Amino acid sequence: MTIDLLETLLISLRVALVGMAGAGLVAVPVAFILARFDFPGKWVLSAVTLLPLVMPPVVTGYVLLVLFGPHGPLGAFLHSIGIDLAFRWTGAALAAALVALPMIIRPLRVALEAVDPDLHEALRVAGHGRVSRFMKLDLPLIWPGLAAGLVLGFAKALGEFGATITFVANIPGETRTLSLAVYTALQSIGSEGIVWTLCGISILISLIAAGLSEWLVARFDRRRREHGHA
Amino acid sequence: MLEVDVRRKLSGFTLDVKLTFDVGVTAILGPSGAGKSTLLRLIAGLDRPDGGSIRLGNQIWFDSASGTERDVRHRQVGMMFQHPRLLSHMDVLANVELGLRDEQSYEEVVRLTGVEPLMLRPVASLSGGEKQRVMLARALAGKPKVLLLDEPFTGLDQVSRRELLNRLARVLPEVRVPVLFVTHAFDEAARLAQSFVHLSAGEVISSGTAEEVLGGMAPNVDLERPGQRAADLPADAHEAATSSLISGEVAALESSGLARVRVGGQTVDAPAGNFSVGDRVYLRLWARDVVLSPLPGRQLSARNSLAGRINALEKLHNGQVLVRIDIEGEKIAALVMAQTAKDLRLEAGKPIFVIFKSTALDLSMVVEEVAAPKAPSAPDAGSKEAGADHPVE
Numbered sequence: 001m002t003i004d005l006l007e008t009l010l011i012s013l014r015v016a017l018v019g020m021a022g023a024g025l026v027a028v029p030v031a032f033i034l035a036r037f038d039f040p041g042k043w044v045l046s047a048v049t050l051l052p053l054v055m056p057p058v059v060t061g062y063v064l065l066v067l068f069g070p071h072g073p074l075g076a077f078l079h080s081i082g083i084d085l086a087f088r089w090t091g092a093a094l095a096a097a098l099v100a101l102p103m104i105i106r107p108l109r110v111a112l113e114a115v116d117p118d119l120h121e122a123l124r125v126a127g128h129g130r131v132s133r134f135m136k137l138d139l140p141l142i143w144p145g146l147a148a149g150l151v152l153g154f155a156k157a158l159g160e161f162g163a164t165i166t167f168v169a170n171i172p173g174e175t176r177t178l179s180l181a182v183y184t185a186l187q188s189i190g191s192e193g194i195v196w197t198l199c200g201i202s203i204l205i206s207l208i209a210a211g212l213s214e215w216l217v218a219r220f221d222r223r224r225r226e227h228g229h230a
Numbered sequence: 231m232l233e234v235d236v237r238r239k240l241s242g243f244t245l246d247v248k249l250t251f252d253v254g255v256t257a258i259l260g261p262s263g264a265g266k267s268t269l270l271r272l273i274a275g276l277d278r279p280d281g282g283s284i285r286l287g288n289q290i291w292f293d294s295a296s297g298t299e300r301d302v303r304h305r306q307v308g309m310m311f312q313h314p315r316l317l318s319h320m321d322v323l324a325n326v327e328l329g330l331r332d333e334q335s336y337e338e339v340v341r342l343t344g345v346e347p348l349m350l351r352p353v354a355s356l357s358g359g360e361k362q363r364v365m366l367a368r369a370l371a372g373k374p375k376v377l378l379l380d381e382p383f384t385g386l387d388q389v390s391r392r393e394l395l396n397r398l399a400r401v402l403p404e405v406r407v408p409v410l411f412v413t414h415a416f417d418e419a420a421r422l423a424q425s426f427v428h429l430s431a432g433e434v435i436s437s438g439t440a441e442e443v444l445g446g447m448a449p450n451v452d453l454e455r456p457g458q459r460a461a462d463l464p465a466d467a468h469e470a471a472t473s474s475l476i477s478g479e480v481a482a483l484e485s486s487g488l489a490r491v492r493v494g495g496q497t498v499d500a501p502a503g504n505f506s507v508g509d510r511v512y513l514r515l516w517a518r519d520v521v522l523s524p525l526p527g528r529q530l531s532a533r534n535s536l537a538g539r540i541n542a543l544e545k546l547h548n549g550q551v552l553v554r555i556d557i558e559g560e561k562i563a564a565l566v567m568a569q570t571a572k573d574l575r576l577e578a579g580k581p582i583f584v585i586f587k588s589t590a591l592d593l594s595m596v597v598e599e600v601a602a603p604k605a606p607s608a609p610d611a612g613s614k615e616a617g618a619d620h621p622v623e
Contacts, residue, residue, distance in 0.1 A: 123328065140317075
């Protein structure tokens, strides 16, 4: 039993980073809408964004497979324009993005809701539009929340197992991430060394991510306490 | 000129106001919940009227008839709120710059508002009074067409309040646009404004000069019932609510807590309040508290006796007479029984002595603080009050 450690690590990082970035792109507008607008059915959108967190990962993977598989409605369309997700690392990134999404939306939404609406009002009076207010007021105040969310999303993406193995299988050099590699190694006799190494790497990356996230959240809280009401 | 004719339903009453604001400061007075702040928010465009119109010159800001509404961002108003709204992740300079529209210069504004020494300081290190000064600088940096001040003294301690008041008294005359100043403090209003509006339960009770508006208001606007309307008052309450504003200059302060105020060539002893020698002040005297005598009042507990001449007598329906007296140009009203007027043979043109207790002067307001420090840096020196200057939430 041989597992290319470096290759597995690189696939894992690539999948988690792309997944995190994709989730971030979706999370910012969704969190913004949830924090700033009231509309009928808001709770539905809020609940849907939580689904990947509460649904069994295997179910998430199966839904992805049905939708994005070679014969799925979305998969067939994407195939026609040259994008294949099933059994590809890109599919693993999609699964990772999905499970990372709630981890990013939550803290971001809280951070956006914490921005004093009075300050927005004052800037409107001073002639600032929505974009200017987001750049000058929201972004500087929410970035620790956003960063903390991204780090947690990255960690969640890195550890994804159920959805990934269901959707894109466990293909060495393509979809075999750290978690899948640990699983593979556990199946074969005499691979305890590899298992320990893979676990060690995973724990180390998780520790760094969790520490970074905590540091950012603490920074965010301090900032909010100090400057909540200028 | 700002023309406001708006209606907006609030909890319990409807704000229904038709007013015109010229260049200069107009104080909008009234009890809490009278609709004062809402009026400013409607003008700024932060809230939308249910109906009516708001125009600045020939620019339409709001018109329900034609469905016109100018966005708050394009009305170019400057605004100070009850509590300063600064971005604390920026320094003072950046906060002032937030008010700039186009490529304007703010050097003049920085000089006027005295925020220059604060420019590079973080917002969190400023006192409440300093923060409001930065808000003023931001509001003026955008060359506003209308300046709205919504109780900017809220939560400031006495020292900061006085400093900000002095600052505004110096700055506002240089701002040649309509300035609307919401407050429920008579002294702030008298100090800063030339015109006055009394708003209660969404209605304009009176508007005009200090004598016309402040003269008829309860000693403490906060004591007014929020739902009270002028029309609801009993008929004789109007007469009972007649008062006069005597204007004078503080000649001396006595250790006993009295101020000698020069009114023409005579003097009035008034509670010293926060007067300084040289201040121009208003003293308010209710018509029912005045005693009239053909002789000067001597050896009475009432300290004040002013010589004047009767201008006119107005017979009231309840057997009382309102006597209007001129004292070296100051107008004072006195309320006496018709029989008293008869016994004393009061008639227009007759000399008379106006006698009243110092304690009857229930309201004293500084109109112009002559003793204000003249050096531009002086008011900043005291503005670092040792932590006493936190907004009261």
